[in-house]
Amino acid sequence: MVMMSRRNFLDVAGAAALAGLATRRVSAASSERVRHALIGTGGRGRAHAQHFSSFDDCEIVAVCDVDPQRRNIFAERLPNSEGVVVHEDYRRVLDDPDIDTVSIATPDHWHTIIAVAALNAGKHVYVEKPGSHNIREARLLAKGAASGKCVQFGAQGRSSNSFREAVAFMRDGGLGKIRMAKAINHQHRKPIGREPDTDPPEGVNYDLWLGPAPRRSFSQNRWHYNWHWFWDYGNGDIANDGIHQIDQARWGLSVGLPNAVVASGSQLYYDDDHETPDTQTVVYEYDDCQLLYEMRLWTDYKLEGHDNGVIFYGDKGRMEFGRGGATAIFIDGEEKFFGHDSDVASHIRNFLDCAKADTPEALQGCIAEGSTSAMLCHLGNIATRVGRKLHIDPKTGDCKSDAEAAAMYAREYREGYELPELA
């Protein structure tokens, strides 16, 4: 444990990325301050720092990362923290009875393990999407909804007022019968090339970074951020960017788990270390509609006007969710714009309000819903990898008729890093 002296984050941070820290938002109930800890100090951890510290009723009191360079620089830059405690091991964060809330922005293979341990330690939890690395974990984390603590799922789209109004409009029949939604993930990601195995950077606790994953030597390509593209740690882009669109599509369609999943995907474009697909198409079949996921990671142009977006197709018109907000476009060409608002700050505000009031039922990113969306991503990957249609029990998500697929619902956990049970 290292006590960091107080320094102004803005003195040393990239000013553009952290500009939001300059403005502290005043909350309605600011008398009680939430004592918050950040676990994982990469790109997303920085966004968490920016938003959590922008509220005057939230104080970041601890940060944790297995990479000393990242955690120390990060802690030095935090504002208003007289003595931020810096940890290598998340278990020391959870040991601190004075910490009220934690946010988890580690790689996917750590999400559920840390989230469940945090709930067992009595903390409210903001866990980044996908919240799970496999279906067994998604089911376990969903049970956190009944823990009495708040578990906010970090797909922030559900806290956008414009999306919320647009979903209400669709539920009221504004688009007529909606029989399909398309979740679009159409962008150009840089290839990662090929990197040799090396020693890990000095001081890094690489064993703790690997956690439940099999012991394997270090490579820059399986490390910060690029872990997304390796099955032992990530789930490919369907559970990275795609989960935002899949979650919104499912929300707008008002559907849960599907009856069947048909998928195809592989590396059709890149010739590099990637394991996960760069091209993937998944169809989720429901009783009266389909949810289609289309992903191409090598396109510098948009698909139906969107790089990351959702289109709901109704018999009176369509609804488009995208970076510009939500717009309904009716058959006669008339348009109804629902607005465009920042969703991350609202999502974190909603989490803090619920944690302060002990009202998990008021969370906008309910973990049971989030885990269902994560299960769709995991099912899409399993169907892609086994290469055949999966018939799913929509009540449980089970796929009993396909033993190979069912075996991919869980993983082996390395000794010392087993999946905990919820207390």
Ligand SMILES: NC(=O)c1ccc[n+]([C@@H]2O[C@H](COP(=O)([O-])OP(=O)(O)OC[C@H]3O[C@@H](n4cnc5c(N)ncnc54)[C@H](O)[C@@H]3O)[C@@H](O)[C@H]2O)c1
């Ligand atoms: N909601 C969103 O819009 C959004 C956007 C970006 C990323 N994310 C999510 O945030 C998460 C982090 O993404 P990132 O881009 O910051 O990744 P990253 O690899 O850059 O950062 C992850 C950090 O976690 C640390 N870490 C790994 N294991 C740890 C452990 N056991 N304890 C403490 N720290 C540990 C790593 O050392 C690293 O610094 C991912 O799950 C990603 O899907 C969400």
